[in-house]
Amino acid sequence: MGGPDITDPADCLVYAVDGGTEIALIDCGAGESVADILDNVQRVGLDPSRLKTLILTHCHVDHIGGVPEIVGRYAPKVVCHTGDADALEAADDSRTAASWYGLRLPPIRVDLVLEGQEDLVRVGKAELRCIHTPGHTPGSISLVLETSWGRVLFGQDIHGPFLREFGSDLGQWAASMRRLLALRADVLCEGHFGVFRPAEEVERFIRGHLRQHGFS
Numbered sequence: 001m002g003g004p005d006i007t008d009p010a011d012c013l014v015y016a017v018d019g020g021t022e023i024a025l026i027d028c029g030a031g032e033s034v035a036d037i038l039d040n041v042q043r044v045g046l047d048p049s050r051l052k053t054l055i056l057t058h059c060h061v062d063h064i065g066g067v068p069e070i071v072g073r074y075a076p077k078v079v080c081h082t083g084d085a086d087a088l089e090a091a092d093d094s095r096t097a098a099s100w101y102g103l104r105l106p107p108i109r110v111d112l113v114l115e116g117q118e119d120l121v122r123v124g125k126a127e128l129r130c131i132h133t134p135g136h137t138p139g140s141i142s143l144v145l146e147t148s149w150g151r152v153l154f155g156q157d158i159h160g161p162f163l164r165e166f167g168s169d170l171g172q173w174a175a176s177m178r179r180l181l182a183l184r185a186d187v188l189c190e191g192h193f194g195v196f197r198p199a200e201e202v203e204r205f206i207r208g209h210l211r212q213h214g215f216s
Contacts, residue, residue: 019124083139135173
């Protein structure tokens with residue numbers, strides 16, 4: 001629905017999940033291109049008025065800057081893990097990377113705070129497994145959608161980067177990546193590098209980043 005080559009250079013890749021009666025957005029870009037993202041939702045045949053859930057994979061502004069405008073338009077439920085929720089609610093310039101992008105971020109209220117290692121979020125008839133995958137940030141999550149044609153993994157920013165001001169932890173990240181590898185996903189929808197398939201390409205991408213940071 002959005003991304004640096006689709007909507008705005010500052011945007012992450014934005015994905016939509018169609019649950020029939022409802023839709024969800026996974027992340028929502030840096031904020032300047034909300035209208036374009038919603039236009040793209042409509043272009044693929046989805047009704048933006050069915051947007052009931054906005055899942056934030058982590059607290060960085062290129063993924064969450066569009067929240068205030070989208071909430072103002074459609075009032076979706078905002079979902080985030082507890083590890084990052086406080087940074088959103090405090091509009092922490094460092095932890096949200098807003099200072100990196102030269103953007104101002106207002107406090108964001110989280111309606112559903114995920115607290116476990118794995119939680120389920122329903123989107124109409126669809127069910128998303130929200131897996132806590134800390135490392136890039138303390139509250140990073142990855143999402144799994146089971147479909148008739150395979151297992152789809154939404155792994156936003158599993159590549160990093162890893163900085164002290166983000167609360168990054170490479171050891172936690174490596175453990176998170178091994179957990180994702182164990183899923184044997186058929187498709188990976190990543191936050192900046194695009195979509196990878198089949199399962200062998202998904203594994204190659206994740207293992208390549210593990211090796212880059214000194215993990216086997």
